[in-house]
Amino acid sequence: MQSTAHDxxxxxxxxxxxxxxxxxxxxxKVGFSERRRQxxxxxxxxxxxxxxxxxxxNHALANLDFYLEEFERKVTALGGxxxxxxxxxxARRIIGELCRSIGARTVAxxxxxxxxxIALNDHLEALGIAPIETDLGEYIIQLRREPPSHIIAxxxxxxxxxxxDTFLEHHGKLGFTKRLTERNDLxxxxxxxxxxxxxxxxxxxxxxxxxxxxxxxxxxxxxxxxADLSNTLPRMHIVLASIEKVIxxxxxxxxxxxxxxxxxxxxxxxxxxxxxxxxxxAGDLDGPExxxxxxxDNGRSSVLGTEMQDMLRCIRCxxxxxxxxxxxxxxxxxxxxxxxGPIGAVLTPQLVGLEEASNLPNASTFCGRCESVCPVRxxxxxxxxxxxxxEFERHLTPKAVRQGLALWGFLARRPRLYRRMTALxxxxxxxxxxxxxxxxxxxxxxxxxxxxxxxxxxxxxTFHAQxxxxxx
Amino acid sequence: xAPLQEIRAAANLPGVSKSxxxxxxxxxxxxxxxxCLVDLFRPSVGFAAVKLLEEAGCSVEVPPLQVCCGQPxxxxxxxxxxxxxxxxxxxxxxxxxxxxxxxxxxxxxLSHHYPGLFDDxxxxxxxxxxxAGRSYELISFLVDVLGVTRVTARYAxxxxxxxxxxxxxxxxxxxxPRRLLGSVAGLRMSEMTSxxxxxxxxxxxxxxxxxxxxAMVSEKTADIAATGADTLLAxxxxxxxxxxxxxxxxxxxxRVRHIAEVLADMGDNASIGEPVRGTG
Numbered sequence: 206m207q208s209t210a211h212d213x214x215x216x217x218x219x220x221x222x223x224x225x226x227x228x229x230x231x232x233x234k235v236g237f238s239e240r241r242r243q244x245x246x247x248x249x250x251x252x253x254x255x256x257x258x259x260x261x262x263n264h265a266l267a268n269l270d271f272y273l274e275e276f277e278r279k280v281t282a283l284g285g286x287x288x289x290x291x292x293x294x295x296a297r298r299i300i301g302e303l304c305r306s307i308g309a310r311t312v313a314x315x316x317x318x319x320x321x322x323i324a325l326n327d328h329l330e331a332l333g334i335a336p337i338e339t340d341l342g343e344y345i346i347q348l349r350r351e352p353p354s355h356i357i358a359x360x361x362x363x364x365x366x367x368x369x370d371t372f373l374e375h376h377g378k379l380g381f382t383k384r385l386t387e388r389n390d391l392x393x394x395x396x397x398x399x400x401x402x403x404x405x406x407x408x409x410x411x412x413x414x415x416x417x418x419x420x421x422x423x424x425x426x427x428x429x430x431x432a433d434l435s436n437t438l439p440r441m442h443i444v445l446a447s448i449e450k451v452i453x454x455x456x457x458x459x460x461x462x463x464x465x466x467x468x469x470x471x472x473x474x475x476x477x478x479x480x481x482x483x484x485x486x487a488g489d490l491d492g493p494e495x496x497x498x499x500x501x502d503n504g505r506s507s508v509l510g511t512e513m514q515d516m517l518r519c520i521r522c523x524x525x526x527x528x529x530x531x532x533x534x535x536x537x538x539x540x541x542x543x544x545x546g547p548i549g550a551v552l553t554p555q556l557v558g559l560e561e562a563s564n565l566p567n568a569s570t571f572c573g574r575c576e577s578v579c580p581v582r583x584x585x586x587x588x589x590x591x592x593x594x595x596e597f598e599r600h601l602t603p604k605a606v607r608q609g610l611a612l613w614g615f616l617a618r619r620p621r622l623y624r625r626m627t628a629l630x631x632x633x634x635x636x637x638x639x640x641x642x643x644x645x646x647x648x649x650x651x652x653x654x655x656x657x658x659x660x661x662x663x664x665x666x667t668f669h670a671q672x673x674x675x676x677x
Numbered sequence: 678x679a680p681l682q683e684i685r686a687a688a689n690l691p692g693v694s695k696s697x698x699x700x701x702x703x704x705x706x707x708x709x710x711x712x713c714l715v716d717l718f719r720p721s722v723g724f725a726a727v728k729l730l731e732e733a734g735c736s737v738e739v740p741p742l743q744v745c746c747g748q749p750x751x752x753x754x755x756x757x758x759x760x761x762x763x764x765x766x767x768x769x770x771x772x773x774x775x776x777x778x779x780x781x782x783x784x785x786x787l788s789h790h791y792p793g794l795f796d797d798x799x800x801x802x803x804x805x806x807x808x809a810g811r812s813y814e815l816i817s818f819l820v821d822v823l824g825v826t827r828v829t830a831r832y833a834x835x836x837x838x839x840x841x842x843x844x845x846x847x848x849x850x851x852x853x854p855r856r857l858l859g860s861v862a863g864l865r866m867s868e869m870t871s872x873x874x875x876x877x878x879x880x881x882x883x884x885x886x887x888x889x890x891x892a893m894v895s896e897k898t899a900d901i902a903a904t905g906a907d908t909l910l911a912x913x914x915x916x917x918x919x920x921x922x923x924x925x926x927x928x929x930x931x932r933v934r935h936i937a938e939v940l941a942d943m944g945d946n947a948s949i950g951e952p953v954r955g956t957g
Contacts, residue, residue, distance in 0.1 A: 217888055530875045534892035568886050570879025570893075571752060572842035593754030606753060606885070614750055614758040618765070620742045627717050642952035643925055652884030656891035657922030660718060660950035668711050668720035672739050 206324050206352055208557045210541030213564035220535040225364050230536055233361055237527035240471025241578065248467065258464045259582045261457045262518040265449075266509065272418040272451045273500065279421025283483025285496035293323035296501045300325060300410070300443060301332050303497055307441055309334055309407035315425070315432035316340035317412030318356055318521060319445050319501055321543045322556065325410075336410075337402045339431035341395055348375045354537030356544060357469050357523040362536050365391070399431070409435035409493065411481075413446040414520070415461060416498070419454045422482040423498060426466065426475040433479050442481065442493035447501045449517040461520055464580035469522040504556055512591050516551045518581040525575035525585060531568055540565060547575035547585040554592050563601055566592035624669060631667045639664060705823075707735040708773035710766075710812075712783045713745040714914040715935075719949065722914060725941035726779045726815050732941075733823045740769040746778075746786040752880055756794070763791050764801065767808050775822070776812040779937050780913045781844020782880075784814035789847050814844050815937060816912055820853035827860035830942035835865045837906035838936070839897070839920065840873045841913035854912060854936050861939060867904040874900075878919035894923040901931060908948075910936045921949040 209216060220226055245251045265272055277287040288303075290296035296319075304312060312329060314320065314336050326336040326347070338347040342360035346353060348371050353359030360368070368391055373384045379398060385391050411432050413423040423444045425432045436442045452458060466472040485492030508514055526532040526546025537545030542562070544552045550565035566589035575585045596602050602610075616623040638644050638661025646654045653659055665671055707730055715722045723739075730737045747762035766787065770776045778784040788809045795802035819825040838858065844850035858866055877883060877893025884890075897920060901909055909924070909931050911917050921933035932948035947953045 214886075214888075217886070221888055221892055530877070530893050530896075531889055534889050534896075568882070568889060570842065570875050570877065570882045570890075572875035572879070573846040574842070574873075574875070577846050590752060590754065593752065594756055595754070597754030597756075602754065606881070610750060610753050610755055610758070614755065614761075617744045617747070617750075617758070618761050620744050620765070623744050627713075631717055639953055642947065643922070643950040645926075650884070652887040653922065655887055656926065657894070657919065658925040658950060660918050660921055662718045663720055663947070664953055665720065668716040668723040669739070669741070671720050672723070673741075 206321055206543055208542040208553075208561055210553055210557065210562040210565060211560075213539065213541055213568065216539035216541055217535050217568075220539040225367055226362050226536050228364055229362050230533055233358075233527065234533040237470070237523075238578075241468055241524060241527065242471075244467040244471040244473065247473075248463075251464070251467065254460060254464050255580055255582055257460050258520075258580055259518060261452060261460060262449075262520070262581050265452045265457075266514060266517055269448060269451065269506075269509065272453055273448060275418040276416050276421055276451050276498075279418065280483065280496070280498055283421050283496070284486075285421070285483045285498065288497060288499045290499055290501045291503075293501070293503050296323045296445065296499055296503075297325060297328040299499050300445065301328060301334075303441065303443055303495075304329065304334050304408050305332065307407060307495075309441070311335045311337055311402065311406045312408040312410050313337050313339050313403055313406035313435045313439060314343070315409075315411045315427065315435040316343050316359065317410070317445055318353070318543060319412055319447050320410065321353060322447075322503065323445075323501065325445070337399075337406065339399055339403065339429075339435055340427070341392065341429060341431075344395055344399065345371060348372075352538065352543070354545065355523060355526060356521050356546075356548075362538065403434040403438050406435070406439045408441045408443060409437075409439040410443045410445060411436050413444050413450050413498075414465070415458050416444075416446055416451040416500075417453075417455055417458055417480070418451055420480075420482055422455075422480040424458055425479045425481070426462070426477065427479075428470075428472075428476045430477050433477060436479070436481055436493065437491050440493060441495040441497070442484070444481065444496075444498040445501065446498065447503065448505055449519075465520050465522050468524040468578065468580040508555060513551075513555065513588060515583050516548070516555070516588055518583050519548050519552075520581055521548075522580055524578045524580065525583075528574045528578050530572060530574070531570070547589070548583070551583075551585060551588045551592070559592065559596060559599070560601060563592075563596050566590075566596075624667075627667050628670055631662050631670075635662045635664060638662075705735045705774045707737050707775045707777050708770050709737055709739050710743060710746070710770065710776050710778035710783060710787070711739060712778055712780045712914065714918070715779060718918065719914055719935065721943060721946055722779050722935040722937050725935070725937035725943045726777065728941040728943070729815070729819060729828070729937060730777065732828075733819055733825050735775075735823070738773070740773075742769045746783040748782065748786050748880055751786070751790065760794050763794050763805065767791070767801075767804050771804060771808050774811065775818065776808065777815050777818050778813070779815045779935065780915075781814045781841050781848050781850050782913050782915065784812060785843040785847040787812035814848050814850055814912065816854045816857065816940075817844075817848060817850045820856060825857065828857055828940045828942075830860075830940055830944070831862040831864075832908075832939045832942075832944045833863045834908045834932075835867050835904075835906045836908040836910050836939070837867050837869050837901055837904040838872060839869070839876060839901075839909065839911040839916060841911050841916045842875050844912050845873055850912065854910075857940050858910070858936070864939070867906045869900040869904055871900055876916045876920050878916045880915065883919055890919075891923075894919055898923050898927060898929065902929065907931060908939075909933045910939060912936050917949055925950050
C-alpha cells in the first residue's frame, strides 16, 4: 500500500469534513470502549492477565530466534514449509510463486494486516490471480477499492447506507438487484456470494494471530468463520505472518487469547479459534494438501534490543485506536498507511520511514488512554516520544517548531531573564486583553485562536511578581 | 519515596477522618511548583494552592529560581534541553520535604519522567529519583498525603469536573478532587458522560494540530453543556484554558476555574477568560 502519511494534515482535513466518517466514528467511540470496560470488569484477574501477556511476549521477543527456528522445525516435521521473507517484496514473490506452482486462479483470503502491509492483492492481480477477501469488512472495502481503516474492523469508517450502495453497485451483475437496508440482509447476500468463491478457490491465504512454536501451529481467531473456510477448502493453505507473532506454547496462547478478545470487542472469546497444524494427513477427511508459512521481517528485527522493542508486543486487538481521541476524531485512513491509531503512530515510522510518517507520533496529546487499555501494556506514548526524539536528533523537526523551542529553551535555562520576559508578556497580554477577558485573535497564536479564544492573564502581574511583593 | 507512601497508606485507612491539618506529623516544608501557565496567566491558582496547603498545616515556600518542568522540550523530543531544565528544577527543589504543583501534568513530569532522563548519569538519576518520590499534584497531596477530608469553602452553583489526563492516568487523581468538592457548601456536582476523555490540549499539540484539537475540544464542550453545569473545574490550567477558550468562542456562559480556587474559597473572582470587573 502506498503511504500518504506525509500528507497527514491534508488527510485530517478530509476526514474531519466527511460526514459519513464522522457519523461512523461517533458510534465506534462509545461502543468499543464500553464493551471492553465491561469485559474487563467481569474478569477479576484481567489486570494480572495483562501482566502475564506482556511477560509472555517479552520472553518470546527476547528469544525470538530460538522460537522461530523451533516453529520452523515443527512445521517441517508436520510436512509443511516455512518461507523466510526479509522484505515485503520477498513475501510477495514467495506467495506469487506458490500460487503459480499450482496454477492458481483465485485466492480466498481471510483478513490479514500483513497482507495489506505487503500490498499482496495488487501483486496477485498483476499476476492474473484474483484475490477474494472473505472477511465481511475486507470484502466491502475490496469492492470499494479502499484500504482498511481499522485493524479489526476494516470497514468501520462506512455507514450501513454506504455498504448498501456498494452492494447494489457490485452485486447487480450477479443478479442481486434489490437495494437492501437491513443489516442481516446485507450480511446474507455477501455470505451467499462468498460461499461459491470459497468452493472455487485454489489457495486459501490467512494471517495468524499467533504462531505456536511448540506445536508448529498457526492460530487464528475470527467472528465469521471465514478463515476456517479459507484454510480447509482450497488445495493450498498459505499463512502469512510477521516474525513477532511467534510465542512459545499453547499455554501462552491461552493467556493471550483471554486478553485479546476482551480488549478488542469485549467478547470473552471470539466465535472461532482455529489452530492449523500442518497439511492434510493420511486419513484426514479434509484440509489443504500443501501448508506454507511465510514469515515476514520487513524491518522489525532491527527494533529488537532497542528502546522501541516494546512495539513488537502488539497482538493487534485495536483497543488503542478504539480508545484514542485522535483516532476517534479522524478515523483510520488519515494515518495514511496500513496501521492506524496509536500503534500505527509507532509502527509506521519504523516500517515506512520516519521522514514519511513523522506527523504520526507527533499527532498525540499523550493522554495515555491507549497505554491504559493495551492488553500487553505497550508504553505507546513513550514510544511516540522516542520517535520525536529521533526526529529532533535527525533535524527533521519542522523549522518553526525548532526555532520556537530554541528560544524558549534559551529563556527557560535563565530563570532571571525568563522572569523578566514573563512579566513583560503578562503586562502586554493583560493590557490589551483584560477588557474582554480574552483574545479572539492573537499574533503567532493562529493555531489556537482559529477555533478558540485565548484567555488574558489575570490582573496584578505574574504569580512570582505578586509573591515577591507580598513577602517584602 | 517510602516514608511518604506509608503516610499516604495511613491517611487512606477507612474510617479515619481527618480535620484539615497535617496528619499528625509536624508541618511539612512544602515547595510550591507554581507551573509556568499559572505564573503567567492565573496567579490566583498559586495563591489558592498556598492557602490550601497552609490551612492543612504546611509551611509553603516558593523557590524563586523555578521556570517550567520542561515538558515543551520533553514532548518535542529535545532531550538535551529537557535535562538542563530538569537539573535546574532538581537544584531548586531537592531540599524540601515535598514539592507540590497545582497540575497533574507538571507533577507527573517531576514524579514519573525525571528519573528516566538520567539513565546514563547515576548521580543525577539518584537525585531525580529522590525528587520524584516527594513530588505531588496538589489535590492528591492534600487528600492522600495530608489526609484532608474536607474544606471550608462555599460556591453557589453546579459544577462538572474534567479529569486531566496525566493526573488521572499517571497519578491516579480521580476520587480526591470529587471528595473535596463534595464538602464545598452550596456546590452541586454534575458529571460528564466522558470526564476521562482528553480535551485536546496536549501542550504544543493544540497549535501543531489545531483541526484535531478543535474536534476533540468540541466534543468535550458538548459533553460539558449536556451536564447543565454552570461551572467547569479541572486540575490543570492548560486544559482549562483550552476548554474555556472553546466555550467562550461558542458563546457558552459556563465559567471555568481551577479546582484549587473553589476549594480555597476563592471562587468569586473573574473566571478564566472572563472580563475583570472595574478594569480595562
